[in-house]
Amino acid sequence: MTETLHIVGGGMAGSEAAWQAANMGVPVVIHEMRPKVATFAHRTGDLAEMVCSNSFRSDDDEQNAVGLLHWEMRAADGLIMQAADTHRLPAGGALAVDRDPFARMVTERLRAHPNVSVKTGEIDALPASGHWIIATGPLTSEGLGRAIAAETGAEALAFFDAIAPIVHFDSIDMTRAWMQSRYDKGETEEERTAYLNCPMDRATYEAFIDALLAAPKTEFHEGETAGYFDGCLPIEVMAERGRETLRHGPMKPVGLTNPHQPDVKPWAVVQLRRDNALGTLYNIVGFQTKMKYGAQTEVLRMIPGLENARFARLGGIHRNTFLNSPTLLDAQMRLRSRPNIRFAGQITGVEGYVESAAMGLLAGRMAAAEILGAPLPAPPQDSAMGALIHHITGGAEAKTFQPMNVNFGLFRPVEGLRGGRRGRRDRYKAYTDRAKAAWRGWLAHGRLDAPQPV
Ligand SMILES: Cc1cc2nc3c(=O)[nH]c(=O)nc-3n(C[C@H](O)[C@H](O)[C@H](O)COP(=O)(O)OP(=O)(O)OC[C@H]3O[C@@H](n4cnc5c(N)ncnc54)[C@H](O)[C@@H]3O)c2cc1C
Numbered sequence: 394m395t396e397t398l399h400i401v402g403g404g405m406a407g408s409e410a411a412w413q414a415a416n417m418g419v420p421v422v423i424h425e426m427r428p429k430v431a432t433f434a435h436r437t438g439d440l441a442e443m444v445c446s447n448s449f450r451s452d453d454d455e456q457n458a459v460g461l462l463h464w465e466m467r468a469a470d471g472l473i474m475q476a477a478d479t480h481r482l483p484a485g486g487a488l489a490v491d492r493d494p495f496a497r498m499v500t501e502r503l504r505a506h507p508n509v510s511v512k513t514g515e516i517d518a519l520p521a522s523g524h525w526i527i528a529t530g531p532l533t534s535e536g537l538g539r540a541i542a543a544e545t546g547a548e549a550l551a552f553f554d555a556i557a558p559i560v561h562f563d564s565i566d567m568t569r570a571w572m573q574s575r576y577d578k579g580e581t582e583e584e585r586t587a588y589l590n591c592p593m594d595r596a597t598y599e600a601f602i603d604a605l606l607a608a609p610k611t612e613f614h615e616g617e618t619a620g621y622f623d624g625c626l627p628i629e630v631m632a633e634r635g636r637e638t639l640r641h642g643p644m645k646p647v648g649l650t651n652p653h654q655p656d657v658k659p660w661a662v663v664q665l666r667r668d669n670a671l672g673t674l675y676n677i678v679g680f681q682t683k684m685k686y687g688a689q690t691e692v693l694r695m696i697p698g699l700e701n702a703r704f705a706r707l708g709g710i711h712r713n714t715f716l717n718s719p720t721l722l723d724a725q726m727r728l729r730s731r732p733n734i735r736f737a738g739q740i741t742g743v744e745g746y747v748e749s750a751a752m753g754l755l756a757g758r759m760a761a762a763e764i765l766g767a768p769l770p771a772p773p774q775d776s777a778m779g780a781l782i783h784h785i786t787g788g789a790e791a792k793t794f795q796p797m798n799v800n801f802g803l804f805r806p807v808e809g810l811r812g813g814r815r816g817r818r819d820r821y822k823a824y825t826d827r828a829k830a831a832w833r834g835w836l837a838h839g840r841l842d843a844p845q846p847v
Contacts, residue, residue, distance in 0.1 A: 395419055396764050398757075400526045401516045401537070403427075403440040405473060405746050406738025406753030407528035408499050412472035413757030415508035419764050423503065426515035432532040439496035440503060440511070441473065449477055449488040449747050454829075456821045458799045461777040462751050463488065464825075465832045469758075472502055473750040519544055519734060524764055526756050528738040530749070533714040541716070544730060549717040554744075555625035555681040556795045558693060559674050559705040560665065561802050563812050565589065568653065570698035575648035588666055589675055591698040592651050592659035598640065601695050605632045608688035611709075627682045627710060643679030663696050670788050674705050674802040676795075682708040701814070705800040706744075718742045719791040724771045725763075726756050726786065735760055742785045744796040751778055751799075752785075769838050773831035780804050780828075804828075 398414050400407045403425035411421045428438030435442050451457035454464035466474045476498040480491040503509050517536030519527075529537055542550045572586040579585040593601065610629060631638045640646070644661040651659060665675035682689060689707050694700055718741050721728060726735045737756035738749040755778055762769040772779035780803040789797065797803070807823040810816055 402529040405750040409753035410757030414761035417761040441499040452488040564703040776832035
């Protein structure tokens with residue numbers, strides 16, 4: 394008798410994990426607390442409910458990393474993609490979804506699967522034995538959140554994200570910016586040059602503050618509390634407190650000399666710090682913000698050196714329960730301290746419907762393979778799935794870890810291709826071609842010809 398896989402949370406990740414494991418012949422129980430216990434964002438008792446926008450973003454699998462993730466999930470017979478494709482709405486190059494029939498189809502397909510049963514109820518403790526995947530998402534219930542924090546340590550589980558914008562390194566103008574840590578601090582040359590600095594003169598700073606104050610901001614959703622203020626004030630709130638506040642905070646110009654203009658003291662300096670081991674992404678230090686996305690791009694491009702910046706992700710602050718995955722999870726998404734428990738979905742520090750479902754797909758396959766006695770190798774780093782899981786379980790800086798969308802900055806560079814804006818189309822095509830080949834290879838490991846009822 395094959396052992397059962399228990400999945401807590403029937404959202405994007407839990408539903409996809411259940412589908413994958415069940416199709417590999419493993420009996421699955423989904424424990425979903427809705428509709429008995431509600432969250433402030435969900436409205437129904439359906440599985441895979443989309444809580445806000447109805448978009449799966451770009452569906453371009455040659456030039457866009459999220460489109461590539463769609464492709465990889467389709468290649469793996471993903472249920473979330475099948476339902477999204479069935480209930481697709483016209484939206485240009487984006488994949489927009491008719492949310493209610495989408496969620497109903499996921500629910501019906503899982504309930505009808507011979508290997509799946511669904512139990513309604515909240516799980517509020519970490520199970521000591523058995524095979525488990527926890528996929529309870531950004532709104533993990535309070536009781537379970539407490540149990541996870543007791544296991545991981547409170548500092549390794551966050552209840553809000555505070556996302557500073559992240560920039561592709563190759564889009565930064567290094568004729569204006571330079572690398573230097575304040576006061577050249579550090580034992581090694583690498584540490585002494587760990588920060589990327591963008592200088593501002595007084596007029597640019599004043600114009601920047603004006604734009605920041607004028608920019609439209611997003612509000613918290615109803616039910617989200619504003620308990621985020623400790624230690625992660627949005628830059629616009631700092632600016633509202635006084636025009637000089639940022640210059641004495643994250644933008645202080647001290648301990649730095651601009652090698653492009655050594656005799657001119659900058660009025661303010663914006664600092665960026667490396668965000669991944671590959672060195673392809675840099676986050677703007679202390680720049681968490683609730684500016685709306687369009688305005689955010691405009692305001693941030695006023696920073697000297699970032700005029701042509703491409704953003705791997707924009708800043709935000711949300712109610713969001715997530716783990717410090719780089720320290721807590723192994724490459725198979727197992728909790729290092731309790732390997733019978735895997736995590737999947739947004740709670741692992743990815744962000745968005747698609748990324749969450751993708752991490753569910755991987756967790757479901759890896760858990761099922763382990764139960765069947767034939768563990769899978771780690772997904773290839775060159776696939777979108779592999780780039781994302783590699784980032785959250787090891788590639789990201791653990792100290793500053795914040796949720797991540799899939800983007801090409803997470804991919805290993807393809808050698809021999811032209812950098813910069815001009816070479817972008819060829820570069821992205823090379824990434825996606827390489828990813829598809831790698832992903833097909835990995836899928837061949839777990840391939841079972843037909844769903845196998847127990
Ligand atoms: C207000 C808000 C707006 C968002 N807007 C967007 C957006 O526009 N676009 C986007 O891509 N993403 C958005 N997100 C993020 C989105 O919710 C996630 O990316 C995605 O739904 C995460 O999938 P998941 O499976 O990890 O979590 P979910 O889809 O949230 O699923 C988790 C499930 O676990 C259940 N659960 C929680 N605790 C327990 C427990 N203890 N026992 C049993 N069940 C439990 C929940 O009821 C839920 O069904 C938003 C999130 C929030 C909170």
